[in-house]
Amino acid sequence: MSAAAPHAKGWSTLSVALHWTIVVLIVVQFIDHEWMVDLWRATRRAAPIDATTEAWGWVHIVAGSLILIATLARLLDRYAHGRPPYPAEEPTWASWLARITHGLIYAILILMPIAGLIAWFGMIGEAGEIHEFLWTPLLVLIGLHVIGALAQQFWFKTGVLKRIFVPGTV
Ligand code: HEM
Ligand code: HEM
Numbered sequence: 605m606s607a608a609a610p611h612a613k614g615w616s617t618l619s620v621a622l623h624w625t626i627v628v629l630i631v632v633q634f635i636d637h638e639w640m641v642d643l644w645r646a647t648r649r650a651a652p653i654d655a656t657t658e659a660w661g662w663v664h665i666v667a668g669s670l671i672l673i674a675t676l677a678r679l680l681d682r683y684a685h686g687r688p689p690y691p692a693e694e695p696t697w698a699s700w701l702a703r704i705t706h707g708l709i710y711a712i713l714i715l716m717p718i719a720g721l722i723a724w725f726g727m728i729g730e731a732g733e734i735h736e737f738l739w740t741p742l743l744v745l746i747g748l749h750v751i752g753a754l755a756q757q758f759w760f761k762t763g764v765l766k767r768i769f770v771p772g773t774v
Contacts, residue, residue: 612686617771619685622678626713629674630746632667637739640664644724644732665724672717675710688774691762698752698760705749712742 615623643661646653653661690699716738723732756764767773 612688614688614767614770614772614774616681616685619678619681620768620771622674622681623768626671626674626678629667629671630742633664633671636660636664636667648727648729665720668717668720671713675713679710688767691756691760691764693762694756694760698755701748702752705745705752709742709745709749712738712745716742 639657639660642657643653643664645651646657690702716735719731719735719738722728723735753765753768756762763773
């Protein structure tokens, strides 16, 4: 079955669970990223690190790695089971905007943790800069995505919002 199989019966339970797991993990990254920056700077300068910074820094590394795994698992599941069709009620431009937004979100959720891992385990500053650079585009895309989801619900009046909460809803 292709990645865009139109006859998929809603999102799978795994896909819905991973969507919300990734949301929670991104909130965790939002909260802990300043500690990670402190840990990174102190480690590179061989400066002393307090226990709180170290603990939250490692939360960042673990949560970020889990985002990578969850995103890859989500894409595999999407490839195996397809995704529900884009609603016929919405205009074509809106479906294309959604496709592009989703594609870029997936790309950043893969590239960003890989750049972070390369920066940290290789102590490579350029990878850290790429990692940092991707944060703002990710936030903008998430903002666009959430506005899109709310527009689906209240403007185009499709049932798309329900299907990301209830597996099997088309
Ligand atoms: C999608 C997952 C991830 C997100 C959303 C994320 C987010 C962030 C953010 C917002 C910053 C602060 C950037 C700044 O203001 O300077 C940061 C810094 C950093 N993160 Fe992540 N991170 C993720 C995964 C990872 C992973 C898996 C690692 C692996 C060790 C990692 C390592 C780092 C490092 C080393 C820095 C400091 C880079 C610098 O300041 O140049 N991150 N991350
Ligand atoms: C960190 C925040 C979020 C990220 C990274 C994210 C990412 C994604 C991705 C990658 C998809 C899959 C699209 C596909 O494979 O075709 C998706 C679907 C979806 N998301 Fe999110 N999402 C986030 C937050 C939210 C929030 C807060 C809402 C609700 C207000 C939401 C509503 C939806 C809906 C309704 C779908 C299904 C779209 C459809 O069936 O056509 N998302 N999300």
